[in-house]
Amino acid sequence: MGMYFFYVTMRARFFHLFLFFAFLAAAIFVGPHISDAQERIEEKVGKLLVKEFDPEKLTVQATGGGSFLYAKATGIVIKGVRIESVSLYAMMKEPPNDINENDEDHKYKLADLIHYSRGEVVLLEKDFTDYTSKEIEDVKGFKNLECDFSKDGIRVSGSYVATFLFRFNIRMEVLSKLAFDERGLCLTDTTLFVAGVKQPEYLTSQLLERINPLIERERIPFPVRITRIDFSDDRIVITGNPQPLKGANVWNYEKRCHVSPCAGCRYFSVIN
Secondary structure, eight states, rough: OOOHHHHHHHHHHHHHHHHHHHHHHHHHHHHGSOOOOTSHHHHHHHHHHHHOOOOOOEEEEEOOOSSSHHHHHHEEEEEEEEEEEEEEEEEEOOOOOTSSSSSSSOOOHHHHEEEEEEEEEEEEEEHHHHHHHIIISSSSEEEEEEEEEEETTTEEEEEEEEEEEEEEEEEEEEEEEEEETTEEEEEEEEEEEEEEEEEOHHHHHHHHHHHSSSSSSSSSOOOBOOOEEEOOOSEEEEEEOOOOOOOOOOEEOOOSSSSOOOOSSEEEEOOO
């Protein structure tokens, strides 16, 4: 039960991560329709993203008409979890004539506006460990939580304190991988240990049935391509291999302090 609560918590974080994708895509589309003609498309989109997510760094690229856009945000925090980077490449459809920046009637959905996109999320082990030790420690009975990344997947271990007639301190460990399939983002190849004993496969399957998918594909509000998930000793890369645009206008942002807004934070543009 303890590990179930842990993964339910992480499922909520993954969901909000994909909501970032949705907001990024919305900003990419709405940006060209904002009325201020003094700002370029990439600048409009970039300022929307900075205001909403306060990244450490941000790069936005756009072709002249806004048909192709690319954005990469570094160092954003979603529900207490720092994300190393989120990238999105998008090819836009021809905008409807009656679209406006507010779309108060919600007439159009992102899936109606984005023809094709590729996304990427990079999670660092140290950020994941900071989150589990600070935010989940002593919550729902967890103690001494540790999270380790490796080329073989993710290992989460810790103690779960359960009270029946007596108080029990149960050592638990889960080994798992991530996969992006027709259901969405899911845990796979999962092994559960309780007090050092490997649990029967049917118990693990029951746990996964209650947890998976972490993110339902149908809840991602626009088409985004994810082709592989790479594991290493210090990071997980969930990627569809989005590539920066060549010969596009570029808008960059760099946060110089921990106070927002701040005069020390810099916006600068590069026009190719």
